[in-house]
Amino acid sequence: VAGECDNPLIRKFEYLHDLSDAEKVVLAGLVSKHVEIAADADILCDGDRPRTSNLLLEGVVFRYQITPDGKRQIMSFHIPGDIFDAQNFLLESMDHSVGALTACKVAVIPHERLRALTEEHPRLARAVWKDTLVDAAVFREWIVNVGRRNAYQRIAHLVCELYARMEIVGLAKDGRMAWPFTQTEIGDATGLSVVHVNRTMQELRHDKLISLGSPSLTIHDWEALQGAGQFDPRYLHLRPANGGPPSPRSPHK
Amino acid sequence: VAGECDNPLIRKFEYLHDLSDAEKVVLAGLVSKHVEIAADADILCDGDRPRTSNLLLEGVVFRYQITPDGKRQIMSFHIPGDIFDAQNFLLESMDHSVGALTACKVAVIPHERLRALTEEHPRLARAVWKDTLVDAAVFREWIVNVGRRNAYQRIAHLVCELYARMEIVGLAKDGRMAWPFTQTEIGDATGLSVVHVNRTMQELRHDKLISLGSPSLTIHDWEALQGAGQFDPRYLHLRPANGGPPSPRSPHK
DNA sequence: CGGGGCGTTGACTGAGATCAATTATGGTGG
DNA sequence: CCACCATAATTGATCTCAGTCAACGCCCCG
DSSP, rough: OOOSSSSSHHHHHHHHHHHHHHHHHHHHOOSSSEEEEETEEEEEEEOOOEEEEEEEEEOOOEEEETTSOOOOOEEEEEOOOBBBBGGGSSSSSSSEEEEESSOOOEEEEOOOOOOOHHHHOOHHHHHHHHHHHHHHHHHHHHHHHHOOOHHHHHHHHHHHHHHHHHTTTSEEEETEOOOOOOOHHHHHOOOOOHHHHHHHHHHHHHHTSEEETTTTTEESOOHHHHHTTTGGGGGOOOSSOOOOOOSSSOOOO | OOOSSHHHHHHHHHHHHHOOHHHHHHHHOOOOSSEEEOOOOOOEEETTTOOOEEEEEESSSEEEEEEEEEEEEEEEEEOOOOBTTGGGGTTSSSSSEEEEOOOOOEEEEEEHHHHHHHHHHHHHHHHHHHHHHHHHHHHHHHHHHHOOOOOHHHHHHHHHHHHHHHHHTEETTTTTEEEOHHHHHHHHHHOOOOOHHHHHHHHHHHHTTTEETEEEEEEEEEHHHHHHOOOOGGGGGGGGSSSOOOOOOOSOO
């Protein structure tokens, strides 16, 4: 009944919540019409007062803010399965912008729809709420990342987080993950300059932790990368023992 | 009926939501037993799995994390009216710690109580949810603060935020606010070293933006401080035209 | 009056920013 | 298939903001 692998929201929710089949059907029903968005387009702008929220079906988007002196800070990346602007259901207006990092497919969910959902399905309401709380946990972790880690650690941490999150929606597997990010974007997410991101990623490659291939990144040594980034997946609040790739080799040690 | 000024939660919610008197009574009912906590005590520790959430009635608490290499990053400050661990209602375990910055008084709300509240009062459920979304907005702003602003801007921004938030619960007025923070704490919140916080705050004082008096801080030039910190209160999502102190002088210009 | 915590100061250092090219790379039109 | 262009990655040189180290003063408190 409920699509199983084709709906990234459900796939993700299975890691975060405990849903009945009936609830999955309801969730699947959220995806009716969807919209295509070009890469680099802005999906939402600071100040907007949207009457819908968006479930990302394909592609990568990011939240960002431009400071008065023209610097950009990326506050989060979102991958399929994320309702990246769920907060607009309850907050009047956008306090930041959302851009499409790649071409995207997005399901548009009117807020009336969400309101009905939350009233008729308290458990699903809590699931969506919980999702926004996990978002907040990720924000907190990014504060730590940017505030207290050096360049090497920051990038290692970011790679780990993206891997863990991508894995559960099928964008990463066996240490290999989608990597549509430019170094400028990584810099804006970690509070570093492009130049320094470049040098640091070279270092990560030199240390044999990762390697890059066209639109993908391979993690060669998960343990080491996780250690370098001080990555502890607990803040992602995944259900079982998720949050790490099957290190191609020794599972222990 | 509903306490008006003695309950900081209600006072804050009036800025964030639109509540009926009946709803205020329900909220007031949340504060039954409360607990005293000593300054510097940890209220919650990383890994805890609490079955209650806490409404801060008096004092200041902060969320923080210690990195493996021993650095502390503070992720948020909380003041009376904040349910600083609301996320525990839906997330299994703490992914950070919470400490008491000053001696505190806290109302303990069992999660069953919250569950009943959300089921019987959907509007209040949304109010609490919205509160957690505003928290998340603050986290996002802190990412920008730490990621893209220099020391002077970071501290100016933090002072503005604290002022705006304290004002609505009566801890700040006419440019004067409670200031229980040590420079170490400011440093850990802004990702700076104590030494640099000290020098930067001297600069802020020298520039006549602020001055310090025992347990209070006075903002002498709100406009300038706000400009210096690039502070735009929209992210706090307060209702009317809040988010700034009545600059003792010219309201416009 | 002897700590201990906090604020302050000075001297030195260094991670990462900035500036300025240079070199891939992928897509495009001819 | 190839010249061409824009975007992204890379490199080298230099600079600076903020960190680190190490004192020292102040004030509260027992």
